[in-house]
Amino acid sequence: MTTSTIAGRVFERLLDDLKSNQFGPGERLKFEEMRGRYDVGVAPLREALSRLAGLGLVTQVGQKGFRAPEASLKDYEHIIASRKFLEKRALESAIANGGDSWENELVAMFHQLQKATRIKPRTEQEYSVWERHHTNFHRALVAACGSAWLLNAWRSAFDQAERYRRLAMKRGHWAIDQKDDHERLLRAAIARDSKVALRILDDHIGRSAINLG
Amino acid sequence: MTTSTIAGRVFERLLDDLKSNQFGPGERLKFEEMRGRYDVGVAPLREALSRLAGLGLVTQVGQKGFRAPEASLKDYEHIIASRKFLEKRALESAIANGGDSWENELVAMFHQLQKATRIKPRTEQEYSVWERHHTNFHRALVAACGSAWLLNAWRSAFDQAERYRRLAMKRGHWAIDQKDDHERLLRAAIARDSKVALRILDDHIGRSAINLG
DNA sequence: GATTATGATAATTTCGACATTTTACTTGTC
């Protein structure tokens, strides 16, 4: 889904690069470098960075430019807790409200995730592909929650968590689909077993927090 | 607290104008109009709007510019529910973690809010002042929750809710400090009575939802 | 009469250059 504006495209690329930690925590994002890297002018760059600043994925200080956000264990714990909190609530609603199309999308996304999981990703790019499927599956889970605002907030927490997860991965921690969590989540969701689904999700998200410790 | 960049200043002004519904739901935000209104060039305008888009306070469609977000009763209910959900969680943490400086800030903000509440605001501008104090009090309540991410998410929900609240106000609904909610919240918070505080907050937020019905 | 081309107008988006501020370095002083 390529956007029609340059600013939109560079936004997407920046989002990817931030989530995959192409820029270290706190690193300054200089315009001349970025201009070369993405081959765009300053105007769309600043727009993309401003939008990311609104999302909390870069920080901006007046007259001092943009930076990749700092990273700390405390911050990570808070983000994990928030994601857990939001995703559980959204999942509960989705299980209550979801219809046939929700189920269909869910099994489709699970299928793609499973295909991607079979081959252990080796390069950063391969891992990006896996993360996309992983995100798609979790989004499909909560998509039917009915609240656009909740979905946005969840997505924000999920993106920030992904950044930390991949920081951990760079240090050798692998956390790909432990204990068949995703398959169990799928089954419980389709069976409309809210209690079981929430418990699995809680463990699933909680476990990812340990990997950075 | 005036920001050093033009983009930052126009961001703040736009935020105020959006919250006070200077632009109707779905209204297109044309650049020539905005340029005149705020007396700035397009570059800082676009940056401010992009940042607001990241926050979800304006919508952007490629090549079709920016718009004030649509408004619907359903959306409002979801935002109210989210705000309740987030603010209760944050308040619970704040009551558990807050120290002396939290209490001090809280009583100070309550004092200012009370002063502002004594005079029933008449103009839109006077109401903006009241809203600022109101926001400050609620922020002081949750400030000590310990999680920067949670605070951001809460602030986002609160701002969106304010927009709807003031939309209701324009239609003649007054919802200023009913039943001494704020004083009772203050007392319960200082007394570290989490259970009572959460119940008051739940009612307090819930009541504002009715005003648009 | 309804629907589809067509062109003029208006709007958004982008670029390149300029102004302003920060940063880093050098020099001078205690």
Add this chain to the structure above:
DNA sequence: GACAAGTAAAATGTCGAAATTATCATAATC
């Protein structure tokens, strides 16, 4: 030697115009 002041270089932020794209009224076709 440490610290402060001043200066050059680099980076951010801003403007005005150009390029691209959408919008809307008008004319043409089925």
